Amino acid sequence: xxxxxxxxxxxxxxxxxxxxxxAKKGFTPMTTPDLARTHIVEACGFQPRDDAxxxxxxxxxxxxxxxxxxxxxxxxxxxxxxxxEALPAKYVAFSHCFxxxxxxxxxxxxxxxxxxxxxxxxxxxxxxxxxxxxxxLDEMIEIQEDIFSKLGLHFKVLDMATEELGAAAYRKYDxxxxxxxxxxxxxxxxxxxxxxxxxxxxNISYFDQGTTKKLVHTVNGTALAVPRIIMAILExxxx
Numbered sequence: 335x336x337x338x339x340x341x342x343x344x345x346x347x348x349x350x351x352x353x354x355x356x357a358k359k360g361f362t363p364m365t366t367p368d369l370a371r372t373h374i375v376e377a378c379g380f381q382p383r384d385d386a387x388x389x390x391x392x393x394x395x396x397x398x399x400x401x402x403x404x405x406x407x408x409x410x411x412x413x414x415x416x417x418x419e420a421l422p423a424k425y426v427a428f429s430h431c432f433x434x435x436x437x438x439x440x441x442x443x444x445x446x447x448x449x450x451x452x453x454x455x456x457x458x459x460x461x462x463x464x465x466x467x468x469x470x471l472d473e474m475i476e477i478q479e480d481i482f483s484k485l486g487l488h489f490k491v492l493d494m495a496t497e498e499l500g501a502a503a504y505r506k507y508d509x510x511x512x513x514x515x516x517x518x519x520x521x522x523x524x525x526x527x528x529x530x531x532x533x534x535x536x537n538i539s540y541f542d543q544g545t546t547k548k549l550v551h552t553v554n555g556t557a558l559a560v561p562r563i564i565m566a567i568l569e570x571x572x573x
Contacts, residue, residue: 335448335561344567345452345560352454352558353426355484356477361426361456366406368430369397374409377535379502379528388433399432403455404554412536416459416550421540422470424458426557445561446520454557459550461542462530464504467551471505471527474555478509478523481557487566488512490519502531511566522562525555 337345357363372382372391375398381387382398390399400406407427416423435447456474460466475491482489494506503526510519530549533539542548 335445335450341564344564348558348560348563349428349452349454352481353428355481356426356454356456356557359473359477361424361458364403364407364425364427366400366403366410366427366429368400368432370400370405370409372396372398374412374536375400375405377412378405378408378532379500380405381501388435390432390434400429401433402431402453402554403427403429404457407455407457408532408536408538408552411459411538414538415547416538416540418461418540418542421550422458422460422466424456424470427455427457429453429455445565448561452560454560456525456555456557458553459533459538460553461540462533462548462551464527464529464551467527467529467553468505470553471507471525471555474525474553475507475509477557478525478555482509482511482522485563485567487522487570489522500526502526502528504529504531511562512570513566514569520562522559522566523556526553528552528554 353363375382380389382389382391389401407425431453432450458470460470489509489511492508499506506526508521509523511522513520529551532552533549539547539549
């Protein structure tokens with residue numbers, strides 16, 4: 335995807351605006367690498383070795399192009415013991431994302447599905463109980479609603495059914511915005527509570543009650559998937 339003039343400036347402005355908005359809510363801002371080790375990608379619930387998967391693996395290498403900053407932020411803490419008093423820990427990360435996107439008809443055209451795009455991602459660690467991780471999931475959804483409301487988009491929040499969940503997700507919500515050219519809604523973000531799926535495989539833990547070691551819970555949510563937001567803004571505000 336090439337953007338120029340006002341479109342290029344719009345992308346940079348959206349990234350900066352969303353990152354600052356989320357950072358003001360207590361999230362630590364980050365940028366991450368575009369590559370991650372294959373075992374980190376797999377531990378996060380993605381399948382780089384599966385031809386039907388969404389992840390690109392470098393030929394002859396033990397590295398993958400990331401599909402989301404969720405992978406690199408989680409991987410940064412692999413093997414770590416997080417201090418309990420540091421929980422919840424919240425991050426907002428910018429990265430490029432690479433995916434073997436496959437769509438049909440209009441869903442495969444234009445900015446809606448790209449092999450490379452920029453994204454601002456929220457990611458967090460909580461104590462190992464759904465009381466805490468569900469609370470963070472709700473917080474991320476509130477931030478998403480705030481972002482899309484400020485952009486003036488018409489959207490709806492979907493509580494996803496079990497068969498729609500990814501490998502790592504215990505609970506997942508999608509947000510869909512109205513796209514006039516489709517005369518329909520299309521997904522612009524998601525948020526998931528992965529409980530201990532990722533932390534178990536990455537060995538990320540904390541000490542609870544002194545010497546009792548427990549796995550943290552991980553939560554992720556899209557703050558802004560930039561190309562689809564540009565598409566939604568242009569379609570809904572075009573005169």
